[in-house]
Amino acid sequence: MGKGSRLxxxxxxKSVVLHTTLHNFTMxxxxxxxxxxxxxxxxxxxxxxxxxFIDKDYDFAEFFSRIDTIFVGRKTYEMSSExxxxxxxxxxxxxxxxxxxxxxxxxxxxxxxxxIKSEVTKIKQEEGKDIxxxxxxxxxxxxxxxxxxxxxxxxxxxxxxxxxKPLFSNIxxxxxxxxxxxxxxxxxxVSLTYNLGQK
Amino acid sequence: MGKGSRLxxxxxxKSVVLHTTLHNFTMxxxxxxxxxxxxxxxxxxxxxxxxxFIDKDYDFAEFFSRIDTIFVGRKTYEMSSExxxxxxxxxxxxxxxxxxxxxxxxxxxxxxxxxIKSEVTKIKQEEGKDIxxxxxxxxxxxxxxxxxxxxxxxxxxxxxxxxxKPLFSNIxxxxxxxxxxxxxxxxxxVSLTYNLGQK
Numbered sequence: 001m002g003k004g005s006r007l008x009x010x011x012x013x014k015s016v017v018l019h020t021t022l023h024n025f026t027m028x029x030x031x032x033x034x035x036x037x038x039x040x041x042x043x044x045x046x047x048x049x050x051x052x053f054i055d056k057d058y059d060f061a062e063f064f065s066r067i068d069t070i071f072v073g074r075k076t077y078e079m080s081s082e083x084x085x086x087x088x089x090x091x092x093x094x095x096x097x098x099x100x101x102x103x104x105x106x107x108x109x110x111x112x113x114x115x116i117k118s119e120v121t122k123i124k125q126e127e128g129k130d131i132x133x134x135x136x137x138x139x140x141x142x143x144x145x146x147x148x149x150x151x152x153x154x155x156x157x158x159x160x161x162x163x164x165k166p167l168f169s170n171i172x173x174x175x176x177x178x179x180x181x182x183x184x185x186x187x188x189x190v191s192l193t194y195n196l197g198q199k
Numbered sequence: 200m201g202k203g204s205r206l207x208x209x210x211x212x213k214s215v216v217l218h219t220t221l222h223n224f225t226m227x228x229x230x231x232x233x234x235x236x237x238x239x240x241x242x243x244x245x246x247x248x249x250x251x252f253i254d255k256d257y258d259f260a261e262f263f264s265r266i267d268t269i270f271v272g273r274k275t276y277e278m279s280s281e282x283x284x285x286x287x288x289x290x291x292x293x294x295x296x297x298x299x300x301x302x303x304x305x306x307x308x309x310x311x312x313x314x315i316k317s318e319v320t321k322i323k324q325e326e327g328k329d330i331x332x333x334x335x336x337x338x339x340x341x342x343x344x345x346x347x348x349x350x351x352x353x354x355x356x357x358x359x360x361x362x363x364k365p366l367f368s369n370i371x372x373x374x375x376x377x378x379x380x381x382x383x384x385x386x387x388x389v390s391l392t393y394n395l396g397q398k
Contacts, residue, residue, distance in 0.1 A: 044373065159374065178357065
């Protein structure tokens with residue numbers, strides 16, 4: 001499995017589909033959808049993704065059908081830029097790149113540099129489908145601490161990595177979650193979807 | 200909720216019951232059954248357990264019916280000794296206390312001080328029901344690293360604690376798990392049960 005397809009798979013998981021038919025009537029949701037070990041890591045101690053196998057029963061199309069926009073942090077943007085357009089089968093999304101250091105981003109993408117809270121709130125209020133928080137860790141922390149993430153969709157892999165990069169770090173406050181969906185795969189992956197309350 | 204009942208509940212979760220009827224024909228299993236936040240903590244940053252509510256749908260009796268023995272680390276033993284016999288409804292288990300410093304333990308309990316691997320293997324080979332690894336963190340680490348834990352039964356609470364005591368720390372090797380059971384509760388708790396392979 002290549003670097004591109006691994007990243008691609010890591011960041012995709014199952015989600016609730018109800019919202020797809022409602023997106024014109026409610027504010028767009030910002031969804032953090034990611035693969036995680038049972039002990040809460042998204043990378044092993046040496047940056048490993050090899051534990052993150054592709055489950056043949058995963059329905060990528062279902063998740064993609066509710067998304068038309070992705071949020072990408074600077075590091076993830078630079079990594080995915082090396083993929084020459086991304087892995088095969090990746091739909092065309094509207095991309096927002098978050099960075100305090102970049103001066104410009106690729107054609108078609110939008111650079112977000114200013115007040116994240118007001119910029120993201122404005123995007124969420126626009127008409128459209130839901131938004132996928134594609135990564136990475138620093139952007140996730142910022143958006144969590146600003147209370148801007150609406151949904152977590154975690155694919156829990158049947159492994160203890162016992163170290164590495166935790167999905168959540170430097171989050172200021174404990175966060176209550178509301179479970180909205182679970183799905184168990186024969187491979188041993190369990191998909192858990194939660195709503196987050198507003199701060 | 201008192202300290203005793205909190206501890207009592209934290210360490211109990213649902214499990215697969217098949218083994219109860221088979222225990223005379225297979226080696227006893229050592230089961231780590233514990234409540235954990237979605238981000239992998241068993242205590243908050245200041246030792247909090249207040250997130251660990253009691254779920255009225257939890258079937259304690261089912262878990263207790265397959266257990267007749269508990270393993271307890273020194274710190275957990277000293278903490279539970281303050282409970283004057285433990286919380287109401289706690290069945291009478293055979294207790295093994297693991298400590299390198301204690302010289303004696305209460306009547307009826309057995310102190311394990313020597314070679315943990317051979318002592319635990321001997322107990323697991325004895326006739327009896329399964330064994331509950333009651334706590335705490337240091338004993339869990341030792342038993343994990345020796346490959347002596349057979350089953351994880353984790354009650355995943357719908358909260359991000361964002362810090363505190365991780366369930367697993369200082370585990371030497373990544374550990375592949377085999378999912379055997381999931382159960383979702385209306386409270387938002389998800390119970391995940393995994394088998395561990397032998398090292």
